[in-house]
Amino acid sequence: MRNIKLKIAYDGGRYYGWQRLKDNDQTIQGKLESVISEMVQSYTEIIGSGRTDAGVHAKGQITNFHTDSIMTLEEMHRYINRYLPQDIVVKEITQVSDRFHSRYHAKSKKYTYYVWNHYTHSPFHRKYSCHLPKKLDVPLMKEAAAKFIGTHDFIGFSSLKKTKKSTLRTINELNILSQDNLMSFTFVGDGFLYNMIRIIVGSLVEIGLHEKELSHIDKVLEKNVRSKAGITMPPQGLFLEEVYY
Amino acid sequence: MRNIKLKIAYDGGRYYGWQRLKDNDQTIQGKLESVISEMVQSYTEIIGSGRTDAGVHAKGQITNFHTDSIMTLEEMHRYINRYLPQDIVVKEITQVSDRFHSRYHAKSKKYTYYVWNHYTHSPFHRKYSCHLPKKLDVPLMKEAAAKFIGTHDFIGFSSLKKTKKSTLRTINELNILSQDNLMSFTFVGDGFLYNMIRIIVGSLVEIGLHEKELSHIDKVLEKNVRSKAGITMPPQGLFLEEVYY
Numbered sequence: 001m002r003n004i005k006l007k008i009a010y011d012g013g014r015y016y017g018w019q020r021l022k023d024n025d026q027t028i029q030g031k032l033e034s035v036i037s038e039m040v041q042s043y044t045e046i047i048g049s050g051r052t053d054a055g056v057h058a059k060g061q062i063t064n065f066h067t068d069s070i071m072t073l074e075e076m077h078r079y080i081n082r083y084l085p086q087d088i089v090v091k092e093i094t095q096v097s098d099r100f101h102s103r104y105h106a107k108s109k110k111y112t113y114y115v116w117n118h119y120t121h122s123p124f125h126r127k128y129s130c131h132l133p134k135k136l137d138v139p140l141m142k143e144a145a146a147k148f149i150g151t152h153d154f155i156g157f158s159s160l161k162k163t164k165k166s167t168l169r170t171i172n173e174l175n176i177l178s179q180d181n182l183m184s185f186t187f188v189g190d191g192f193l194y195n196m197i198r199i200i201v202g203s204l205v206e207i208g209l210h211e212k213e214l215s216h217i218d219k220v221l222e223k224n225v226r227s228k229a230g231i232t233m234p235p236q237g238l239f240l241e242e243v244y245y
Numbered sequence: 246m247r248n249i250k251l252k253i254a255y256d257g258g259r260y261y262g263w264q265r266l267k268d269n270d271q272t273i274q275g276k277l278e279s280v281i282s283e284m285v286q287s288y289t290e291i292i293g294s295g296r297t298d299a300g301v302h303a304k305g306q307i308t309n310f311h312t313d314s315i316m317t318l319e320e321m322h323r324y325i326n327r328y329l330p331q332d333i334v335v336k337e338i339t340q341v342s343d344r345f346h347s348r349y350h351a352k353s354k355k356y357t358y359y360v361w362n363h364y365t366h367s368p369f370h371r372k373y374s375c376h377l378p379k380k381l382d383v384p385l386m387k388e389a390a391a392k393f394i395g396t397h398d399f400i401g402f403s404s405l406k407k408t409k410k411s412t413l414r415t416i417n418e419l420n421i422l423s424q425d426n427l428m429s430f431t432f433v434g435d436g437f438l439y440n441m442i443r444i445i446v447g448s449l450v451e452i453g454l455h456e457k458e459l460s461h462i463d464k465v466l467e468k469n470v471r472s473k474a475g476i477t478m479p480p481q482g483l484f485l486e487e488v489y490y
C-alpha cells in the first residue's frame with residue numbers, strides 16, 4: 001500500500017476541531033476523510049499529527065493515509081483541493097515510506113498564539129487573534145516567558161483531569177514578538193498538554209496586565225495546581241504552524 | 246458646530262461598497278450614518294475621502310461629520326464601535342477645524358493590492374487577495390510598473406465612460422514586493438480613476454504571465470484605449486491604506 005503524507009492549512013473558525021465526531025461531520029478530519037474516501041472509493045482513515053481544538057487554526061498540520069489508489073500525486077492534490085471546502089487546503093502532498101506515522105513520529109511542534117493589543121480591534125485580525133484593549137507590559141511578559149523554557153511538569157498549566165500518563169513536557173522556545181499592535185507568542189516543544197498553550201498565554205497576559213506577580217509562575221510550576229494558573233485564552237488566536245519529524 | 250474626523254478600517258467583503266444606496270443599507274457609509282445619526286439623535290451625513298467599491302477593504306479610510314452633540318470624543322468612540330458591525334471599526338477619532346473636508350482636502354492616497362501566487366490558495370488570504378496559481382515573472386513586472394510612475398492620462402486604465410473631467414493623474418510610487426507567496430502592489434498617487442488600480446494590476450499580471458509584451462503598456466498610455474489594457478482584478482485583493490492631507 002502507498003503511504004501518502006499531506007501538509008494542510010485550515011481556518012478552524014467553522015469547525016469543531018480536528019477529530020472526527022460520530023454525529024457531526026463539521027470536523028477537519030471528517031471533511032478530509034469524506035473527500036479522500038470518495039476519491040479512492042474506499043473508507044480511508046486520515047491520521048493527524050495531533051488534535052486541534054474547536055476554532056483553532058493550522059498552517060502546517062501533517063497527516064497521512066494509506067491507499068491502493070493508482071492516481072498520481074498531482075491528480076490526488078487537484079481532486080482533494082477541488083472537493084474540500086475553501087477553508088481547508090492541502091498545501092503539499094508526498095509519498096512517504098510505509099512506516100511513517102504522522103502522530104507517532106512527530107518529534108516537536110511549533111504553535112503561535114496571536115493577541116491584538118490595541119484600544120480598538122482590527123476587522124482583519126478579529127477572527128485570528130484575541131483582542132486585549134489594555135496595554136500589556138511586554139518586557140515583563142518576556143521575563144515571565146523565560147521561566148517556561150526547559151522540562152517541567154505542566155499539569156498545572158493544562159485542563160487535564162487526573163492522568164496516569166506523564167505530564168512532563170519540554171518547551172525549547174517561547175518567543176514573544178510585538179509589532180505594531182499584533183503580539184505573537186511562538187512555542188516550540190516536544191508536545192503540549194490539553195489547553196497548555198492557551199493557559200500559558202493566559203498566565204503571561206495576567207502578568208502583562210500586572211494582575212499577578214512574576215513569582216506566581218514559579219509557584220504553579222512547583223505545585224502544579226491548575227486553579228492557580230491563568231485563564232484559558234480563546235481558540236481563535238491559536239495556529240499550529242509546523243510539525244517536525 | 247463641531248467637525249469630527251474618523252479613521253476607519255473595514256472588511257468590505259459583506260458590503261456593496263462605501264457609498265450609501267437608497268434601498269440598501271449594506272454599505273459602509275450607510276452603516277456609519279445610521280449608527281452616528283442614532284447617537285446624536287439627528288440625521289448626520291458622513292463624508293468619506295472617496296468611494297471604495299463593493300468588496301474592497303480599508304485600513305485607513307478617512308471620514309468626517311458635523312454635529313452639535315456635547316458627547317466627549319471618548320464617549321463617541323465607544324458608542325460607535327459598540328453599535329457598528331464587527332467588520333467596521335473606528336480606529337481614531339479627533340476633533341478638527343470647521344473647514345476640514347475629508348474628500349476635498351485629500352492630497353494623495355495609498356492603496357495596496359494583494360496577490361497570492363502559489364499553486365494552492367491560503368485559507369487565511371483567500372478573502373484578502375487574488376489567487377494566481379501560475380508563477381509570475383516578478384522582475385519583469387517591476388520593470389513594467391516603473392512605466393506608470395509620473396503624470397499620465399490614465400483613461401485607458403479605467404472603467405470610466407466618456408468624461409469631461411480631466412483624467413490626468415500622478416502616480417508617485419508603485420512598489421511590488423514579493424514575500425513567501427504573497428505579492429503586494431502598493432500605489433501612492435494624487436487620485437485614482439474608477440477601477441484604475443485593479444486594471445493596472447491586471448495589466449502587470451498579464452505581463453508577469455508573459456501573455457503581453459512590456460511595450461504594450463506604453464501603447465495604452467499613449468493611445469488611451471481601454472480595450473487594450475489588462476483585465477480588472479477582483480475587489481477582495483484591494484485595500485485603501487492611507488489618506489494624506
